[in-house]
Amino acid sequence: MHALRRPLRAAAIAVAVVASLALLAIAMTQGAQAAFPGPNGDIFFHTQGNGGDSIIARVNAKGKKFKKLTPEAIDATDVAVSPDGKRIAFECELENGGSEICVADRNGKRRRAVTNHPASDSDPAWSPDGKWIVFESDRDGDDEIYKVRATASACASSPRTTSATRTRAGRRRA
Numbered sequence: 792m793h794a795l796r797r798p799l800r801a802a803a804i805a806v807a808v809v810a811s812l813a814l815l816a817i818a819m820t821q822g823a824q825a826a827f828p829g830p831n832g833d834i835f836f837h838t839q840g841n842g843g844d845s846i847i848a849r850v851n852a853k854g855k856k857f858k859k860l861t862p863e864a865i866d867a868t869d870v871a872v873s874p875d876g877k878r879i880a881f882e883c884e885l886e887n888g889g890s891e892i893c894v895a896d897r898n899g900k901r902r903r904a905v906t907n908h909p910a911s912d913s914d915p916a917w918s919p920d921g922k923w924i925v926f927e928s929d930r931d932g933d934d935e936i937y938k939v940r941a942t943a944s945a946c947a948s949s950p951r952t953t954s955a956t957r958t959r960a961g962r963r964r965a
Contacts, residue, residue, distance in 0.1 A: 833897070835860075835879055837868045847881050847899065860899030867893070869914050873921045878941070880905075880915035880924050892926050894941060905943040917941070 832852030840846040840863040847861040847870050861867040865883040872879055876897060883893040885904060890911045895902040906912045910930040917924055918938075925938045 833876070835870045835872055835897075837870055837881070847879065849897070858898070860895065861902070865893070871915045871917055871924075872897075873917050873941070874919055875921055878921075880917060880941070882913045882915065892924060892939065894924070903944055905939050905941065912937075 833849050834852065834854070835847065835849050837845045837847050840859070842863045844863040844866040845868045846859055846863055847867045849858045849860055850856060860879070861881070861883070865885065867881045867883045869882040870879055871881070878894055878896055879899075880892060880894050882890050883904070885891050885907075889909050890913055891904045891908070892906045892912045892915045893902055893904050905924060906926070906928075908928065908930060910928050912926050912928045914927045915924050916926070918941075922941055923938050924941050925936055927934050928937050929935075930937070
């Protein structure tokens with residue numbers, strides 16, 4: 792009797808592991824990303840809006856008080872919260888056709904682009920002091936890490952320039 796239970800138990804564990812992995816794979820394909828700033832516990836994330844484009848939203852630590860922070864027209868993703876929790880950086884699509892890095896206050900107000908380049912800029916992250924934003928870009932044909940001052944403002948009159956520079960690993964200016 793005991794000999795029969797062991798193969799059944801092993802089979803049950805195998806089924807549970809496979810089911811767990813399948814659920815994890817499904818969850819990972821949803822594309823959700825959240826950022827947790829800490830001081831106030833608010834959770835910032837991107838999700839699909841009613842029209843199908845991505846928006847940045849915020850909920851409190853209990854998952855309540857949903858607030859939409861960006862319009863669907865800019866198709867915002869990849870949110871990162873500043874170390875002090877007062878600003879957010881995110882990827883957005885602007886009129887130039889590429890994706891840029893934008894910054895806004897924690898309520899989605901005072902939104903501005905800090906990059907302006909035909910290449911795609913994505914995956915922003917804040918420096919520990921909150922003065923810089925690093926991001927990924929394919930400006931020279933392959934993905935590199937660049938940085939830009941968090942206080943920068945993209946210059947609309949020269950769409951092919953930006954104040955972003957490669958990190959030390961890249962050794963060249965953009």
